[in-house]
Every structure is written in structure tokens, then in C-alpha cells.
Amino acid sequence: MSPTLSDFEARATRDPAPAPAKRPSVADNQSCLVAKVSQLIDMSDLELSALSQLQTEERSFARDEVLFSVGDHHQDLYIVQEGWLFNAIDAPDGRRQIVNIYHPGDIIGFPDIALSTRTTDLVGVTAGSICPFPKSGLGTIFREAPRLAALLLSIALREETVLIDRLRVFSRSSAQARVAYLFLELNARLRCTTGSDDNTLYMPLNQHEIGDSVGLTNVSVSRAVTALEERGLIATASREVRLLDMKALIEMCDFEDRYAQVVTDWFP
Amino acid sequence: MSPTLSDFEARATRDPAPAPAKRPSVADNQSCLVAKVSQLIDMSDLELSALSQLQTEERSFARDEVLFSVGDHHQDLYIVQEGWLFNAIDAPDGRRQIVNIYHPGDIIGFPDIALSTRTTDLVGVTAGSICPFPKSGLGTIFREAPRLAALLLSIALREETVLIDRLRVFSRSSAQARVAYLFLELNARLRCTTGSDDNTLYMPLNQHEIGDSVGLTNVSVSRAVTALEERGLIATASREVRLLDMKALIEMCDFEDRYAQVVTDWFP
DNA sequence: CGCAGCCTTGAGATTACTCAATCAATGTGG
């Protein structure tokens, strides 16, 4: 039996070893994008074929590999097949802002397609692979599969809502609240794909990278994590975080789960 | 001659008196959305009629009026016809995050349509009016006018890029840099609609509201503005800000103008 | 003239940052 999307996801989150075993090409079965979209809506044959035509070869990446950089010209979106990545912007003072953390099934590079060049670097957190998806294929989708086009807009708008949530948290809250928010968000996202619900999450980012995500230094992250542990809100193992007191965590950073629902009532 | 979009904009930014004079209804000429979209691309007759059918009655609002609140169910997007508004989220500790500031021609409520309820409050900064646009009309656009649908996605993605820029600035930068960024962003947005290029901008927000926008207290805003003036980077009058040293301002907050361009090469 | 809203300024408290040293975990080569 060939692997399904959830197989990929489970493997990616539990076994992020640097050298991934030989996997069957995605073309063996279906494209990453088809898998991703199938999760969200049922597709007609027409829609399926429109999507499948956009299939291109997957590309693998290594831990810490930079897949593209700010200023690069681009032709593609990517769908994550396996592994974690993030995109980031380097500030002139040497600090870095991690903008988004990507997991299997996520779409990478969406905001950039309205501009001519990349606005962020893309970096591998673990080893893994991504499926390119030519930007020009979007035209086809909009022309031939309006319902899929509407779904893409929905995905973009949900990303925007999440960014607004983060803006609120990161511009006002304490170090502990910021770290708590990051853990809660990752948990919400991973839960809706992997289905595990014990509120334990795999965390391949080191504390410096966590700091780059939430706007803190590695030292402040360390202190915040320690404080959250001492308060009994979380427990950390080697590369795992367990959220012990969801209610308190959610309350301290005013977290909202935006991944639970997608409204489709206005779709064509 | 009935007013054009740019008439509205010029009036809104230069004459934000609390009680707007009687204006002809937008139906006299064309819908707000048609005007907005015409700015960005040329439309075929088919596209024009698809858009025009979505016309509904405009609604006026007063300074400080709350037009909708977090949790409200919604059916509409809005296009700003005249005046300024912002949307905001109240934090449990009594502070408030202003998420977005809207000017004539802007689309309000876009991120919310992927969710069932409002995620922010909408508040009038000056008096003005907005044109509702039923969410269900989006389905029509996606079905019948794919190029307009693609344009909507572009607009959403540009909003997202701007949010990413803000996340970077507000989670790391100094008070002066945050305030400078806000002024630069407002200037860039107003310039592309009003066309004035002397880098002087109308600023109806008080310092408390500026603080709510950039994640500072009113006291810190006051100190930051004073410091920027003392350094000769800006000058402030009663309700105006003049940007004296664009180069230094842009450099201190790493500002990027995302409003100058929209790439349409992938459009159907 | 006096009130109200907004802005400014001061002083002390809080919070995160920087710099630096130490500790822990992991992996490598002899």
C-alpha cells in the first residue's frame, strides 16, 4: 500500500532523522496538493484532473538547508511533503524573525506570489521534501476550478487571521505568554493533521530558534520555559513539550484555535 | 459631475470634519468595489456587470462609532467610501491592539470570511461611510469572473505580506522605530491613493491610538515622537506629520513599501 | 472662564537584554 498523507505526517513528526529513508515518489500515487486539498473538501473529477496536471517533481532538503533567500525570483509555490521548515527574515542588526513554521501539508510561499521576489528565506528544520507547484498553475485553477480557487483564498485568509493573532500576542505580552502561545499554536496545527490529542508535541526548534519566532533572545526563552515548568504548566523532555494545563496556558496568552474550522458557505 | 473615487479620497483625508456634508449616493455613479477594482486592472463588460450586481446601499458612521464587534455573525465585506476606520481587539488586561487602519478604497473584513464570526471590532476614526458587499457575492465572482477572483487573492496576500512586515518590526524594534514604521506605512498607503508626494500625512489618531497600533503606551509614543522630532526626522503639526528624512526613517525600521506593485502575471 | 481631552514630563518599578561563565547532552576519534 502506498503511503497516504497522514502516513507522511506521522513519520515526519515522530521520526525526523536527518537522512530520510527512500520513499516512493509522490507521483506514484497523487500530488501533495491533491492530498492537501482532499483533506478540506471533496473534489469532482474535473477538479481532480485540474489539480493533478500541475504535478511536478518533488525536491528534498536537509536540516539547515536554505531553499531560497530574500530577493530570489520565484515561479513556484511548495507543498510540504515531509519534514519541518520555516521562513525567516534577517534584520540588519543580525537578529532574525521566523515568520512561519511549516509542516507536512502546508503551502509555502503564498504571500510572495503577489510580489516579484521572495520576502523571506526558507530553511529546513529537519530533513524532508517539498513538492513545487508552478505559480502559473494558479491561473488554471482560477479559470477551471472556481471552488478550488475559493479554497485557496480561504487558506490565505486563515493565514492572515493567524498572523493577526500573533501580532497581538507578540507586540504586547510577556515572554512566558509568547512562548506559551507558540507551543499552543504548534499543538493546534499538528493536532489537526496528526490527530494525536495528548497535547504533547515534537519540538525540533532549539531555544534560539524559538526566540526568533516569538521575538525573544535564547536566554529569555530559557527563563520563560523554566518558569512555565516551575508553574506546572508544561513539561519538557529532550525534543518534546507536554502541555499540562491547557486552560491556564490558553488564558495567559489569550489563544484562539483558528485551525479547527474553515467556513465554506460562500463558495461557488 | 458626480464624485470619483479620488475625490472621495482627497476629501476624506483633508476634510475629516465630524459631520460630512450630504453626498450623492454611490449608486449615482458606480459601486465602491467597481471603483476600487478599476484602479488595479481594466475590466471587461462581463466583469463590470458581475461586480455591479453586488451593489448594496452604503452606510455612514460617526467618529468612535463601533460598527461591529468581536463575535458578531457577519454576511458582508465592506469597502470604505469616505473616512478612516480601524479594527481592533481588546486584550483581557484592558489594552487594545489596533490591527489595521482603513482608508477610502480599502476592503474591510476580508480575513473574517473564512471564519463564522468577527475576530475584531470595527471603529470609526473619523466620520465617513462604507459600502457593504455581501459575502455570498464572492461566489459569483469566483464562478463568473476568475480574473477578479485572482485579484481578490492578490489583495489578501498583500495584506498578509504587510502583516508579516509588521510582525517583524513590532516584535523586535525600539519605540522610535515602531512609530516611524507606522508613519511610513500610512504615508505609503495614502500616497498611492491621494497622489500627494510631499511626505506629509494627515493623522487623525491620537497618541493612545498610535500606541494601540504599534504596541506601546501613550507615554512611550509621546517620548518616541518627541525624540524623532529632536533628531530632525519628522515634524508634527496639529493633526499632521511631515516626514523630513525618509532615508533615515526607512533605515531605522527597515521599511518596505508593499503598496507600490501588484504582480498579475499568473492571472487567468 | 473653566472644563475636558490630549500631550508632556518626571521618578521609580519591571522586564527583557547583554555579556559571561558554567553545565548538560551528544557525538567523535583514539
Next chain:
DNA sequence: CCACATTGATTGAGTAATCTCAAGGCTGCG
């Protein structure tokens, strides 16, 4: 199998920035 190097996490001490609380000033308006 163990010394050693490397990377990441922790802890301490002092610094810098913003926040809070509070008082006072300016401006526009009834």
C-alpha cells in the same frame, strides 16, 4: 570505552528600555 569537542541550555550580574503612576501644561470649546 573513555577523553574531548561541540552544541545547546542554564544561571548570574549589570544594563537598557519600556511601563506605571502621577502631576502638570496646552488647546479647543461651550
